[in-house]
Amino acid sequence: MNPIAVNNYLVSLQNRIVAELERVDGRAFYRDPWIRSEGGGGESRIVEDGAVFERGGVNFSKVSGQQLPPSASASRPELAGRAFEAMGVSLVLHPRNPFAPTVHMNIRFLIATKGQSEPIWWFGGGMDLTPYYGFEEDARHFHSTCRDALEPFGADRYPRYKRWCDEYFFIRHRGEPRGIGGIFFDDLNEPGFESCFDLVRSVGDHFLPAYLPILERRRILPYGEGERDFQAYRRGRYVEFNLVYDRGTLFGLQSGGRTESILMSLPPLVKWRYDWKPDPSSEEARLYREFLRPRDWLAD
Amino acid sequence: MNPIAVNNYLVSLQNRIVAELERVDGRAFYRDPWIRSEGGGGESRIVEDGAVFERGGVNFSKVSGQQLPPSASASRPELAGRAFEAMGVSLVLHPRNPFAPTVHMNIRFLIATKGQSEPIWWFGGGMDLTPYYGFEEDARHFHSTCRDALEPFGADRYPRYKRWCDEYFFIRHRGEPRGIGGIFFDDLNEPGFESCFDLVRSVGDHFLPAYLPILERRRILPYGEGERDFQAYRRGRYVEFNLVYDRGTLFGLQSGGRTESILMSLPPLVKWRYDWKPDPSSEEARLYREFLRPRDWLAD
Numbered sequence: 001m002n003p004i005a006v007n008n009y010l011v012s013l014q015n016r017i018v019a020e021l022e023r024v025d026g027r028a029f030y031r032d033p034w035i036r037s038e039g040g041g042g043e044s045r046i047v048e049d050g051a052v053f054e055r056g057g058v059n060f061s062k063v064s065g066q067q068l069p070p071s072a073s074a075s076r077p078e079l080a081g082r083a084f085e086a087m088g089v090s091l092v093l094h095p096r097n098p099f100a101p102t103v104h105m106n107i108r109f110l111i112a113t114k115g116q117s118e119p120i121w122w123f124g125g126g127m128d129l130t131p132y133y134g135f136e137e138d139a140r141h142f143h144s145t146c147r148d149a150l151e152p153f154g155a156d157r158y159p160r161y162k163r164w165c166d167e168y169f170f171i172r173h174r175g176e177p178r179g180i181g182g183i184f185f186d187d188l189n190e191p192g193f194e195s196c197f198d199l200v201r202s203v204g205d206h207f208l209p210a211y212l213p214i215l216e217r218r219r220i221l222p223y224g225e226g227e228r229d230f231q232a233y234r235r236g237r238y239v240e241f242n243l244v245y246d247r248g249t250l251f252g253l254q255s256g257g258r259t260e261s262i263l264m265s266l267p268p269l270v271k272w273r274y275d276w277k278p279d280p281s282s283e284e285a286r287l288y289r290e291f292l293r294p295r296d297w298l299a300d
Numbered sequence: 301m302n303p304i305a306v307n308n309y310l311v312s313l314q315n316r317i318v319a320e321l322e323r324v325d326g327r328a329f330y331r332d333p334w335i336r337s338e339g340g341g342g343e344s345r346i347v348e349d350g351a352v353f354e355r356g357g358v359n360f361s362k363v364s365g366q367q368l369p370p371s372a373s374a375s376r377p378e379l380a381g382r383a384f385e386a387m388g389v390s391l392v393l394h395p396r397n398p399f400a401p402t403v404h405m406n407i408r409f410l411i412a413t414k415g416q417s418e419p420i421w422w423f424g425g426g427m428d429l430t431p432y433y434g435f436e437e438d439a440r441h442f443h444s445t446c447r448d449a450l451e452p453f454g455a456d457r458y459p460r461y462k463r464w465c466d467e468y469f470f471i472r473h474r475g476e477p478r479g480i481g482g483i484f485f486d487d488l489n490e491p492g493f494e495s496c497f498d499l500v501r502s503v504g505d506h507f508l509p510a511y512l513p514i515l516e517r518r519r520i521l522p523y524g525e526g527e528r529d530f531q532a533y534r535r536g537r538y539v540e541f542n543l544v545y546d547r548g549t550l551f552g553l554q555s556g557g558r559t560e561s562i563l564m565s566l567p568p569l570v571k572w573r574y575d576w577k578p579d580p581s582s583e584e585a586r587l588y589r590e591f592l593r594p595r596d597w598l599a600d
Binding site for chain 1: 355563569573
């Protein structure tokens with residue numbers, strides 16, 4: 001178990017991703033380092049009002065605390081209350097163009113300690129895509145890149161982590177998935193540290209290949225006020241999921257995390273409208289019908 | 301204990317309030333009755349894109365269920381899991397003019413039952429104001445009307461419920477109150493049903509006198525894009541509070557409530573911006589400094 005190696009990988013991943021996103025946008029991300037009085041700190045790399053990204057951030061953080069919040073490990077509540085160290089990279093990008101999807105990626109490493117007992121460690125993470133307009137080509141590309149990332153670790157990983165993602169990013173009060181999914185995993189600590197770390201690195205390294213080709217295709221499409229309006233409306237669902245259900249967000253807010261860094265995931269401009277439904281023959285209705293439901297994107 | 305009398309009062313209160321708000325706005329509220337397959341239903345009265353109200357709703361609902369969610373009664377978790385009946389009126393109004401404050405009012409009546417045991421009932425409710433620009437006159441008027449509503453029930457009620465409101469409507473991750481407060485109470489069942497019902501009626505009847513004079517004064521003030529922008533930014537705090545902390549919202553979403561009626565509290569247009577701070581000499585900074593902190597608004 002080597003937390004320093006994980007730390008170094010996460011920092012270099014953040015740097016690589018930001019450098020590439022800055023190239024795409026043309027605008028330098030704002031660098032906001034912070035420290036936390038209770039221990040730890042991080043660096044947020046933020047973009048707002050860019051040419052491509054309306055708002056987004058790529059955050060690195062490393063925090064420790066005396067009490068692991070219950071939201072930190074879903075399946076092992078017995079760990080709650082232990083002292084912990086948590087480090088991770090978390091990113092959310094909200095492009096301005098409504099044809100370009102919002103994307104989220106996260107990799108985290110946690111260590112829970114208790115007196116002289118052996119520390120318990122685990123990884124979690126994943127990436128998922130939230131389109132406002134559906135393109136099958138994009139969904140297939142994103143999912144096949146996720147599958148490629150996990151392929152070396154066994155053929156069952158992608159289907160398992162894909163299903164986990166569908167279950168996790170589900171807005172229960174809407175009966176709707178947040179987007180078209182991707183992969184999600186938590187509590188990963190088998191068969192051993194090196195193997196888990198390899199898997200997590202593969203996920204991190206596959207983020208840019210999964211997202212950039214989609215962004216490059218869609219960011220240049222012409223759009224109008226109607227599409228912007230639907231994007232703002234659908235972004236409301238993103239807010240609802242993140243504030244009501246997302247364990248990463250709740251973990252951050254509960255553990256006294258840095259609010260602005262955590263809430264960089266929220267979109268720049270959002271609309272709510274009462275009981276709105278798209279015209280059944282519209283592209284907006286097609287998004288709900290064909291994309292916002294669990295699907296096997298890699299079936300032939 | 302007389303649930304039918306409470307039901308009738310709530311429906312007539314909804315009608316009175318909507319009639320008066322329609323007069324102010326000039327636009328008829330949209331009437332949306334709904335039923336719930338598990339039992340109960342309600343009627344949402346919704347306004348969007350009105351002359352005065354950009355979005356708002358005055359909802360009546362009456363639902364029953366087999367399992368009272370834990371969020372329903374904060375101080376008596378032993379009631380969780382009982383069967384329940386809940387009825388209430390809940391309103392949120394988001395005026396378009398940034399000088400006119402957002403307002404919230406709620407009155408609820410709950411009955412928890414368990415086999416042959418005596419049913420346990422209680423009232424909860426309150427009202428609170430969320431300005432975007434601070435006016436001492438408005439804060440004093442709102443709070444003095446709240447005090448008037450509670451005065452007949454003992455001089456200690458207003459200070460207790462005022463403090464409860466300050467504690468309840470607090471956004472912990474921001475270290476900020478949601479607005480300038482008002483009154484809040486829960487678990488009210490003493491000294492007896494009639495007395496509690498009188499108190500609750502007095503709160504309901506004081507809503508229009510508390511809010512309308514403020515609305516009438518502020519809705520006519522000229523404003524520009526800067527004020528609209530700050531309003532949209534501050535509305536983000538309203539969303540954060542309601543989705544992360546508000547027990548009424550969580551109770552509704554957890555108990556399989558009607559999502560669109562519950563989330564009518566969310567503002568029509570909201571902005572998030574990274575780590576934004578107002579110019580220290582601005583009116584926006586004065587809101588934080590002088591209004592967004594617990595204050596005794598009725599001190600001489």
